[in-house]
Amino acid sequence: MLSGNRHLAFLAALLPAILLRVLAMAGYRPALWFWADSFSYLEAAAAPAPGTFRPLGYPLFLAALAPAHSLALVTAVQHVLGVGLAVGVYAVLRRRGLPGWGATVVTLPVLYDEFLILLEHMIMADALFTVLVTAGVLVLSRRVVTSLSAGVGGALLGLAAITRTIGVAVLVLAAAHLLLRRTGWRPLAGLALAGALPLAAYATWMYGTSGTLGLTRADGLFLWSRTMTFADCSVIRPEPELARLCPTTPVAGRPAPAHWLWGPASPLAELRGDRNTLAGRFARAAILAQPGDYLGAVGGDLRGLLRWERTTARSASTKKTNPYWFPFGERPLKPSVRAVAEAYEGGPAATRIAEPYAGWLRAYQRVGYLPFPLLVPLLGGAAVLAVARRRHDALLPGTAAAVLILAPPFLAGFDVRYVVPAIPPACLAVGLAVADGRFHQRSMSRTGRLRSARTLPCPSYGTQRATC
Incomplete structure (x- = not known):
């Protein structure tokens, strides 16, 4: 648990971050929509079967929450997962030697980046994928990787891969990371087996329904x-x-x-x-x-990546509303998609905007993000520090973030939405690269001495025993 004076800085940062997510829930009800993609996910959740363009990881997540008939529940769960991810990054950095204020500073983008909050509030796979891929990397960035932890990390990355296929590349990176760290064959086998299980199960399902052995047909x-x-x-x-x-x-x-x-x-x-x-x-x-x-x-x-403000090329050139901002006005759902959205919600599903909460969030989004021109040098600096200081534990999150940024333009095309999942692993890489394990050892040693002192017997004075 995050309690005590050692975590006051993080707790002070955590509460406003939770408030921003509460504003999203209050200001944009029940959820935000992204073009046709959101409705394709809902259709797949209603009748799960491997499709052409996207794997089914996120539709299965939606299907698990479908009995509640609440899109607000979906966004609430995604917000909780986002906050939990920030807590996990902070906890790992504290255990690896960063002081409370330092771990808090490094975790700030995960807590406060407007785009992460936006994606958590959308019916889109990005938030779930970001949590799964970063959680897998977190587990595998431990000082000692056991068969169990490698299996857990592999399973998380395997689930990330059936949510967005770029997760396969991160799973391969994780296996290479364990090989370079010489963790032994058991952790490597645990990673491979646990990571391959979701992929094999899904590919077999795909083969049974379409005759194609793979994650997509696109x-x-x-x-x-x-x-x-x-x-x-x-x-x-x-x-x-x-x-x-x-x-x-x-x-x-x-x-x-x-x-x-x-x-x-x-x-x-x-x-x-x-x-x-x-x-x-x-x-x-x-x-x-x-x-x-x-x-x-x-x-x-x-x-x-050089644009300071997050826009798409289309919205920047035509002055149209940026799809990656919290919107100013309500838009009715098109008849072609309204039915599937209302079937999941059990009622009206178009986004309803409530002021002043939405307005406060729109004001925040103009400044509350990590500009990409800063993300890239931070990631490069973390890589240099990790190599120079032999902090090999920082290499996996760093290379994972780099792959998440670089792979889409090679395989499909650039979209600012594809870069955002790289922010949490990039923050983790920066924190691990600058961490000083000696601080953690001194802190643990001091805590151990204090505990030992508390267990010493109280001194006796004659027949009276002092109160300790």
């Missing part, structure tokens, strides 16, 4: 959409059956990768057969034929 589609920003078929010279996937829009005027997946004018709309396989073949051919253009497109996307 890896090729996402990679193809990535190549649409630069692909030149006069250079690629694709096979005739792939030529239908060639873009006709000049490179300078092409929209972002997401448009090619979901836009009505996408070449995918008229493609027949196994679209995922065909799109994957085209994408690999494009990357091999234009490797420089591919890296240039990725680098162009990563320039989004």
Whole structure:
């Protein structure tokens, strides 16, 4: 428990962070929606079956809470998980040597980042994924990794991978981390078995329903959409059956990768057969034929990390409402999605805004976030410190955060929403890199001496025994 003077700084920071989440619950009822994605998750929760684009980890979470018919319960649970994650990061940093104020400072972005609070209040997989992947990394960042702790960490990362597939990369990093730390074969086996179990079970379910052994049937589609920003078929010279996937829009005027997946004018709309396989073949051919253009497109996307204010390129250029801000006005649900939302809620499900709570939160969101131009050097500095000080325990959260930031532009495209799950492991990496284990040892030694002193017998004075 967080009690006593040693944790006053963190408790003082924790209470306002809880208040911000209470404002979200009071100001935006019952939840926030994200385009069509939120409603796709609800549809999958109503009839769980492996789908094309997303694994089912989050819909299964929604299905577990569905009997309550309360979207507010979903957001409340997500907020509690977010606060619990911050407590976990703080507790690990305290045990690894940071003083209370230092561990509190490092944990502040996890407590106060507006975007983390926003995602906790959305019907989206991001908050659950962030908690699972960071919790797995937390368990595996212990000084001594046992078979049990490795198994728990592996299971959490396996569940993260069936929530968002990028979790597979973090699971592989975790296995490499244990190998480099030479923890022995038992922890490594525990990690591998526990991490593979959710993946194998889900892949088997997918194979039984679709004949595809995997977590989704869209890896090729996402990679193809990535190549649409630069692909030149006069250079690629694709096979005739792939030529239908060639873009006709000049490179300078092409929209972002997401448009090619979901836009009505996408070449995918008229493609027949196994679209995922065909799109994957085209994408690999494009990357091999234009490797420089591919890296240039990725680098162009990563320039989004240099923007101080969190916007999408679309909202920044057209002045439209940013989907990553708490909204100013209410919007009715479209008829095409209203039914599934109201079936889950058991009543009206459109977001209702209550003032002044929503207004206070909107004022806060203008300043209450960790700018990405600060996140990147913090992560780089943590890596340098970890290597220089041989704090190998900081490498797993640091590399996990880097993968969460860098992988999406290579595999699909950049979105500021994809960067936010990297904030908690990045904070953990910074804290572990600067921690001084000697502080913890001195603190434990001092606590041990105090406890020993309390157990000494009271002195006796004649026939009277002193009161201690």
